[in-house]
Amino acid sequence: MTSTSTASRPAAAGLARELYRTMARIRHFETAASRLLASGELPGFLHLSIGQEAVAAGVCRTLTDEDYLTTTHRGHGHCIAKGARLDLMMAELFGRTPGYCGGRSGSMHLADPGLGILGANAIVAAGIPIAVGGGLAAATRGRGQVAVAFFGDGAVAEGVFHESLNIAALWRLPVLFVCEDNRFAEMTPTELHLSNPDITAYAAAHQVEAESVDGNDVLAVFDAADRAVRRLRAGGPPFLLHCRTDRWHGHFEGDAQTYRPPEEVDACRERDPLRILAERTGDDAGLAAIDAECAREVEHAVEWARAQAAPGPEAVRAHVYQREVVR
Numbered sequence: 001m002t003s004t005s006t007a008s009r010p011a012a013a014g015l016a017r018e019l020y021r022t023m024a025r026i027r028h029f030e031t032a033a034s035r036l037l038a039s040g041e042l043p044g045f046l047h048l049s050i051g052q053e054a055v056a057a058g059v060c061r062t063l064t065d066e067d068y069l070t071t072t073h074r075g076h077g078h079c080i081a082k083g084a085r086l087d088l089m090m091a092e093l094f095g096r097t098p099g100y101c102g103g104r105s106g107s108m109h110l111a112d113p114g115l116g117i118l119g120a121n122a123i124v125a126a127g128i129p130i131a132v133g134g135g136l137a138a139a140t141r142g143r144g145q146v147a148v149a150f151f152g153d154g155a156v157a158e159g160v161f162h163e164s165l166n167i168a169a170l171w172r173l174p175v176l177f178v179c180e181d182n183r184f185a186e187m188t189p190t191e192l193h194l195s196n197p198d199i200t201a202y203a204a205a206h207q208v209e210a211e212s213v214d215g216n217d218v219l220a221v222f223d224a225a226d227r228a229v230r231r232l233r234a235g236g237p238p239f240l241l242h243c244r245t246d247r248w249h250g251h252f253e254g255d256a257q258t259y260r261p262p263e264e265v266d267a268c269r270e271r272d273p274l275r276i277l278a279e280r281t282g283d284d285a286g287l288a289a290i291d292a293e294c295a296r297e298v299e300h301a302v303e304w305a306r307a308q309a310a311p312g313p314e315a316v317r318a319h320v321y322q323r324e325v326v327r
């Protein structure tokens with residue numbers, strides 16, 4: 001446990017359990033969402049981060065509610081790890097009124113400004129400049145806040161990724177750029193969409209320091225994120241954390257992944273971040289109890305969300321910009 005080598009044994013065990021709980025909550029939430037979509041109960045479209053939970057858990061463990069976060073179309077894990085409520089998230093997926101966005105957004109626009117979650121975003125790379133804006137606000141206030149932008153390897157090929165790194169470096173903003181590299185942008189492998197598959201090299205081009213970590217090892221992610229966030233809070237320049245990880249499910253639920261040999265997907269499951277942590281800690285009984293608690297918590301969230309009302313037709317014009325037409 002590199003991150004906790006100086007901590008006492010109970011503190012290290014406590015941290016491991018905490019990180020495991022976050023990953024298990026994400027795993028159970030998304031497994032339930034997958035089942036509910038397949039059975040026809042959930043409307044909409046889902047992109048799941050099953051297999052990638054260690055990135056969300058490890059990075060968000062270093063943040064407080066005062067810090068900002070932006071995420072992508074694959075953002076359930078980041079929101080849960082930042083403290084979003086499972087019941088309100090599930091209600092949003094069901095399209096019910098108490099959901100985070102009144103049941104009007106579904107999976108891809110989840111937001112909770114109170115927790116610093118500035119939003120999931122269906123447009124690839126569009127959350128990155130929003131996090132830079134959060135970084136500018138943080139730098140202006142000078143209270144040691146940071147902003148984190150989560151994005152995939154596909155976002156690195158977008159112009160706005162480079163514009164964001166450039167301005168964050170130039171203005172020395174407290175932004176942690178977290179690239180969750182699952183080796184695919186939809187069905188396209190990284191080597192077919194990036195001229196240089198070494199993602200840290202793009203950071204170097206903008207004078208941004210970067211580090212690559214095993215994104216399935218939650219303690220390694222936490223350790224690297226913790227060092228980076230401490231530097232940002234102390235006034236250091238932006239940083240890019242490149243996390244190599246694995247997407248187990250298709251790009252979206254329903255994508256049969258015919259573009260990947262089945263053995264490759266099986267190999268991903270061999271690198272299960274929850275199992276890796278369990279093996280490292282040897283705390284089987286403790287983690288099994290946490291797992292069971294998370295399963296029950298998700299079950300309750302589903303039952304509660306299912307029982308809520310959907311917005312009625314009278315709400316159709318709410319939150320919609322309407323220009324008054326003068327005749």
Ligand SMILES: Cc1ncc(C[n+]2csc(CCOP(=O)(O)OP(=O)(O)O)c2C)c(N)n1
Pocket residue numbers: 072073074122123124151152153154155156182184185186251
């Ligand atoms: C600007 C833009 N271009 C294309 C799309 C269609 N699209 C949705 S997700 C995606 C791939 C994103 O890949 P990556 O950034 O690696 O994230 P991942 O899906 O692997 O989490 C694409 C091309 C989009 N939503 N926005």
